[in-house]
Amino acid sequence: MSSFDRRRFIGSGIAASAAAALGAPLRVFAQSGEIVIGAAPPITGVFAFAGAGLHAGLSDWVEWKNAQGGIAGRKLRYVAEDSGYKVDQSVAIFKKIVAQHRPPLFYGDSTGWAKAIAPEVSQLGSLLATGPSFSSDLADPVKAPYYFMPGPTYSGMIEILLEHVSRSAAGATKPSVAFVYSDTEFGRDPIPAGKAKAAKLGIPVALEIVTKPGAVDVSAEMIKLRRAKPDFVIFHGYVLAPIPEFIRQMREAGLSSRGMGTIYSMDKTTIDQMGATGAGFLGVMPYRYSFDSQKTPTMELIREVGSRKPGSPWQTLFYTQGWLVGMIFDQVIGRTLGAKKELTGPNMKAALESINKWDTGGIFGVPVSMRTHAIPAGRTYLVTGKSIEPASDWITIG
């Protein structure tokens, strides 16, 4: 090899290395007609208990939808990377996937992520984003025009619980409630709206308790509860602890108060971890459980698709949520392409906002509509000794 050749060879090597370092081999733009769905699910980290199910639900939906021919003849491609439930990492994944694949739809991982990318998503105007956060802050078409949530906001969930409390009143006197929530954004989010709703319904708020997330010792808080004697205790901002400890101590103290929870403390696996203390717990759930006795087309489909893969978390609410997100994407893309419009942010936003009295095939028990980029519907369920049974009909708020 001559000197010139060697130099050229080395130069080419350096150029190739630089190109590799800059991610050139990773740049796989969507093939003509292919629609990419990006995702940064929290498969590891503190939200991992939900992340694997969310990831499996959405990816299985994409697989199933492609088997049906895609949307309007266009195939879907699901591109996801684990976020570890860290804002900087989930934002990095978002940037990477958006730069490499230009997805019109993206599924993220947290409230922090949604807030961090909101300015960029607005600026891009080319995609719709969603995630597992039901923070009331995000259900704002003005502040976050291209973000939506696949269910009611946390405030909406508390309102559904309060509706249940109000309807359960036998006489003119309304039962009292206590709010017990974690000292986090997640925990505090729905409390002002919850108190306003309680006032509107004439439900007295007997007590408010703020704890650390996952607190262990709740003895001091229990003294306050014993004094206040509320009829219902609404827990929010937790997944499991300290709810079982509160309930155990409430029982030991002879309190007849009923514990209530919101979506992320109502998954079957979480309820099972409560053990015997879980019996009598009542919570709000936007989606139908996979084991619901009433057979519905979508839940049957989820059962069929999910159970094909060994170890699939198809029975969890997280899988259902991932699947539902896919269905909403389907509606958005289908409506946009059906109107012969391009998949731009404003067009997809208009399609999203046009979702009205939509039949989800049983995930929600009633036809649902997008209101302020959220779906304000759900129902309450009661944990009995062995199962989780509906405690109310489907409630639509707002």
Add this chain to the structure above:
Amino acid sequence: MRIGDFHASYRHDEALFDTRVQRAWLGVLLAALAAFPFVGGSYFVYLACLLGIHLISAAGLNIMTGYTGLISLGHAAFMGVGCYTVAVAEKASIPFYLALPLAGLVSAAIGLVVGIPSLRIKGLYFAVATLAAQFVLGFVFREWESVTGGVRGANVPAASLFGFELAGDQRIYFLIVPLAVVMLLGARNLFRTRVGRAFIAIRDRDISAEVLGISLFHHKLLAFAIGSFYAGVAGGLWGYFFRVATPELFGLPLSVFYLAAIIVGGLGSILGTILGATFMTMVPEVLRALVAWAEALGVQEAGVFLASIRQVVFGLLIVGFLIFEPHGLAEIWRRVRRFFHLWPFRT
């Protein structure tokens, strides 16, 4: 083969980069940094910005912990102070070129207060005092709603210069990266001054330093203030970069992240700061890319499993570096350089 540096003048002796080769490489680096946003793609530009912020903050912590021996577990909280200062300053229409120094100064002022116990306690005891600061400041971020926006946090508008918004990674890059270069050079220069050498003397043996005439009171507080200033500026940049400030962003895990970065990189070394922060920022990304490639190669079902393994590998890499090179990546780098300086002869 290079056998040594011959300094022919005091000016040459004092130069930060004392050989032509070093200056040439520095020029290449600066040119590459200037060109990077135009060729790097938004993902890599994002990472460069994030790395710039981490570098500034880690440099601050290394000044406190690596050079002066004051272990701080509250570094993230000082960043939080900077971030919220910028959010408040922007509300008051203070431009970013004033808001960023202000963020540093407010953090430095709070750092001075937190640093006061360093006069009576040191080592792990002092670390616990800074841990208290982390929790106290976290409480303030959550509860002082009128200023910080409480748990929901505060939005930070984009930095703008004469109406030109530094919105988007490519634009904010030209604020973050030059500032990171300047602040790293500043930190490097600090330890060529009397003050910097006093910090090192205090770290090595504070009683001896005092006997030599170094005021412990003055220098320990100064080290804490300078380190906090760096954290405050990094926090301010974080605010302009992510455009949001919430209490959960500046928790204990972020403080531990920076502590890990300077330990892995090398305590008491600016090069160590750079290598450590780069390692902590980039290795998770590289591992994630490997998982993505594995999935692309058809290991679809292993995706969830590999994602979990990624964290284990990251942890093992950190432990491995600490076991095989306790002086950090900076020492490995020095050894590699020494090898090539003397090549083909062995050291």
